[in-house]
Amino acid sequence: MAQESPTFSPLYRQIKTLILQALEAGEWRPGQAIPSEQELAARFGVSQGTVRKAIDEIAGDNLLVRKQGKGTYVASHNDPRALFRFLRLVPIDGDLSHPKSVPLDCWRAKAGQEASRMLAIELGAPIIILRRLLKFANKPVVVDEIYLPGELFQGLSFETLQDWHGSLYSLLESRFGSRMIRAQERIRAVAADRSTSEALKVAEGTPLLSVERVTYTYGDKPVEWRRGLYSTAEHYYLNELN
Amino acid sequence: MAQESPTFSPLYRQIKTLILQALEAGEWRPGQAIPSEQELAARFGVSQGTVRKAIDEIAGDNLLVRKQGKGTYVASHNDPRALFRFLRLVPIDGDLSHPKSVPLDCWRAKAGQEASRMLAIELGAPIIILRRLLKFANKPVVVDEIYLPGELFQGLSFETLQDWHGSLYSLLESRFGSRMIRAQERIRAVAADRSTSEALKVAEGTPLLSVERVTYTYGDKPVEWRRGLYSTAEHYYLNELN
DNA sequence: GAGTGGTCTAGACCACATT
DNA sequence: ATGTGGTCTAGACCACTCA
Numbered sequence: 001m002a003q004e005s006p007t008f009s010p011l012y013r014q015i016k017t018l019i020l021q022a023l024e025a026g027e028w029r030p031g032q033a034i035p036s037e038q039e040l041a042a043r044f045g046v047s048q049g050t051v052r053k054a055i056d057e058i059a060g061d062n063l064l065v066r067k068q069g070k071g072t073y074v075a076s077h078n079d080p081r082a083l084f085r086f087l088r089l090v091p092i093d094g095d096l097s098h099p100k101s102v103p104l105d106c107w108r109a110k111a112g113q114e115a116s117r118m119l120a121i122e123l124g125a126p127i128i129i130l131r132r133l134l135k136f137a138n139k140p141v142v143v144d145e146i147y148l149p150g151e152l153f154q155g156l157s158f159e160t161l162q163d164w165h166g167s168l169y170s171l172l173e174s175r176f177g178s179r180m181i182r183a184q185e186r187i188r189a190v191a192a193d194r195s196t197s198e199a200l201k202v203a204e205g206t207p208l209l210s211v212e213r214v215t216y217t218y219g220d221k222p223v224e225w226r227r228g229l230y231s232t233a234e235h236y237y238l239n240e241l242n
Numbered sequence: 243m244a245q246e247s248p249t250f251s252p253l254y255r256q257i258k259t260l261i262l263q264a265l266e267a268g269e270w271r272p273g274q275a276i277p278s279e280q281e282l283a284a285r286f287g288v289s290q291g292t293v294r295k296a297i298d299e300i301a302g303d304n305l306l307v308r309k310q311g312k313g314t315y316v317a318s319h320n321d322p323r324a325l326f327r328f329l330r331l332v333p334i335d336g337d338l339s340h341p342k343s344v345p346l347d348c349w350r351a352k353a354g355q356e357a358s359r360m361l362a363i364e365l366g367a368p369i370i371i372l373r374r375l376l377k378f379a380n381k382p383v384v385v386d387e388i389y390l391p392g393e394l395f396q397g398l399s400f401e402t403l404q405d406w407h408g409s410l411y412s413l414l415e416s417r418f419g420s421r422m423i424r425a426q427e428r429i430r431a432v433a434a435d436r437s438t439s440e441a442l443k444v445a446e447g448t449p450l451l452s453v454e455r456v457t458y459t460y461g462d463k464p465v466e467w468r469r470g471l472y473s474t475a476e477h478y479y480l481n482e483l484n
Numbered sequence: 485g486a487g488t489g490g491t492c493t494a495g496a497c498c499a500c501a502t503t
Numbered sequence: 504a505t506g507t508g509g510t511c512t513a514g515a516c517c518a519c520t521c522a
Contacts, residue, residue, distance in 0.1 A: 036507060037508070047494070055508095088483075185481045242424050291511070310518070310519050
């Protein structure tokens with residue numbers, strides 16, 4: 001059963017890979033339940049405990065959500081608990097109100113040096129650029145400039161964005177089948193330029209957080225690159241270190 | 243065995259608590275191996291699998307480190323793999339050299355409003371304040387101002403800091419028995435003041451990251467509060483989002 | 485070879501949600 | 504009552520480390 005020493009991979013990891021492949025292939029849709037552990041055990045010809053351990057790891061990566069007594073579900077950005085899952089910005093006074101996204105612009109362009117590198121696409125490939133404002137308690141706090149590979153999101157338009165009630169990622173998941181799994185942020189401090197200062201209603205030159213994010217789908221494929229400028233007058237970026 | 247509905251706690255969690263208590267009581271020192279799973283199972287009167295699950299969770303919190311074939315060890319900040327475990331700053335060019343800590347100042351004071359709140363100690367209680375520089379490739383990148391409760395770190399002096407070769411946390415662990423377990427950082431953007439700009443060799447007013455960290459030991463007890471000012475000219479703060 | 489953590493199994497039973 | 508995930512056990516065997 002098990003392989004010889006150099007490339008040993010336990011059974012439950014092989015099962016994990018099989019389940020991930022099924023997820024990636026879209027065999028089960030976001031928000032839906034996957035088969036029970038017993039069924040999967042039968043399908044893969046292993047014991048329930050082995051399937052369990054595979055699912056445990058996948059759930060640990062937030063790709064599946066276990067619900068005792070009900071089943072195991074494919075994680076979705078439509079889930080209210082996953083809303084703004086990647087946003088780490090918090091009001092200084094513990095006001096827990098959800099932010100509101102206000103689209104500003106949306107246009108098409110060709111990928112330049114930076115965009116092509118970040119999104120791992122050809123130089124000059126079509127991309128979509130969109131700008132938006134994030135408001136907390138109706139006050140502007142973040143300006144985002146978001147770059148998406150044009151190929152994946154053909155029908156995306158300014159109107160689509162305005163009509164959508166929910167997060168951007170839930171839109172990209174529901175309408176375009178792209179599921180954002182993990183992201184990496186690079187944070188620096190910069191001075192507000194003219195247009196940013198106007199959008200955020202701060203003085204020109206005010207120090208802002210520059211948060212560059214690359215977001216990945218299955219197979220560590222980058223599908224979004226964005227830069228956000230955060231006003232930290234009344235908010236901070238909260239990070240837990242373990 | 244198991245309790246009735248409202249306060250149900252599985253056996254392995256109770257075992258987890260017992261192991262955590264032993265850790266907190268210092269029954270096993272950092273860097274040393276804890277008893278084998280079999281021994282612990284015998285000691286607590288449960289099966290090895292139950293102990294295993296308890297240890298799994300504790301290891302997931304980075305309090306224990308498993309080493310196949312050898313044993314399970316108490317995590318230590320002396321471990322080279324844990325060095326600068328909480329530091330998220332990375333050079334823009336992938337230079338992986340370790341930073342070097344240069345102590346600047348160290349004095350005693352009484353806790354003010356902010357320090358007493360952050361460290362959960364009495365207003366006016368003795369604290370130790372220390373300032374230091376973090377250098378990457380011999381260039382100053384971070385100025386830290388660090389607040390410690392005086393009661394816990396009696397003998398700490400500027401000389402101690404200078405003589406110590408290792409991280410601050412390994413010093414606090416080895417000499418004072420305080421083990422830093424987790425931390426929380428609040429990040430904002432600020433303008434460099436006069437003295438900071440001189441220390442970091444940047445222009446006055448340059449945008450910097452202000453990183454405020456509270457660090458906790460066992461029982462979520464805060465034992466360190468610090469503010470770091472990060473120059474992000476050639477470095478960025480890297481954060482993985484899952 | 486002995487000891488440790490790591491994997492895998494099979495079965496019993498518990499907690500939870502739904503019918 | 505049924506089905507789901509969650510816990511617990513006991514035993515067998517594998518992979519790794521070290522003497």
